[in-house]
Amino acid sequence: MKTIKNPFSLFSEWYDEELKLSDLKIPSAVCLSTFGMDNYPNARFVSFKELVDDSFVITGPLNSRKGIEIENNNNVALTFWWTATEKQIRIQGSAKQISEVLANKYFNERSTTSKAVSSVCEQGQDIDNLQELETQVLDKVSNHTELNKPKDWSGFQIKPIRIEFMVFKSSRFHHRTLYEFEHGEWHEKQIQP
Numbered sequence: 563m564k565t566i567k568n569p570f571s572l573f574s575e576w577y578d579e580e581l582k583l584s585d586l587k588i589p590s591a592v593c594l595s596t597f598g599m600d601n602y603p604n605a606r607f608v609s610f611k612e613l614v615d616d617s618f619v620i621t622g623p624l625n626s627r628k629g630i631e632i633e634n635n636n637n638v639a640l641t642f643w644w645t646a647t648e649k650q651i652r653i654q655g656s657a658k659q660i661s662e663v664l665a666n667k668y669f670n671e672r673s674t675t676s677k678a679v680s681s682v683c684e685q686g687q688d689i690d691n692l693q694e695l696e697t698q699v700l701d702k703v704s705n706h707t708e709l710n711k712p713k714d715w716s717g718f719q720i721k722p723i724r725i726e727f728m729v730f731k732s733s734r735f736h737h738r739t740l741y742e743f744e745h746g747e748w749h750e751k752q753i754q755p
């Protein structure tokens with residue numbers, strides 16, 4: 563096992579390469595896995611925002627299912643599969659809530675419709691009247707008034723302890739490199755396909 567500075571520059575290099583080549587509408591999609599309150603693993607796609615202080619940032623409502631699950635157990639996983647470059651990245655780490663300043667920045671970057679949906683909807687709650695919810699969203703959009711970030715809308719920065727980079731090979735002899743953070747340092751090794 564080799565000691566290295568950190569795996570983040572490799573992540574950025576791979577991500578930039580994928581963004582250049584990808585024709586997907588949402589190439590930032592990443593699968594976020596959490597521990598469900600019932601102990602079943604729970605996974606869903608979210609959008610990866612950026613690396614901040616060597617942590618992976620994602621956003622969404624804190625009072626959603628994922629938010630509640632992370633509050634209960636902040637050990638999470640992120641999984642990227644990049645189709646243009648045929649690469650997979652697996653990340654395990656611990657999540658903590660992002661600052662209010664960062665949350666406001668990401669909220670302000672959202673489209674008006676996304677802001678309106680976040681302002682009107684309580685993600686994951688039962689729907690009494692779908693039509694009424696949609697009308698409320700459309701009203702917010704057409705009002706053209708400034709839409710402020712809802713109190714519970716924020717995000718998480720995930721500090722990794724383990725990152726696996728895999729180059730998918732059609733031969734199935736995939737190239738896998740595992741980075742692990744131990745005793746204050748990143749260590750690197752190759753693992754079998």
Ligand SMILES: Cc1cc2nc3c(=O)[nH]c(=O)nc-3n(C[C@H](O)[C@H](O)[C@H](O)COP(=O)(O)O)c2cc1C
Nearest residue numbers: 588591606607608609621622623626627628629686
């Ligand atoms: C490509 C894609 C990107 C998504 N991005 C986000 C996101 O950034 N934040 C978010 O809260 N939900 C996002 N969603 C919706 C989630 O998959 C999920 O439905 C939602 O977060 C509710 O999950 P929960 O009930 O486990 O909290 C995205 C879905 C897809 C398919």
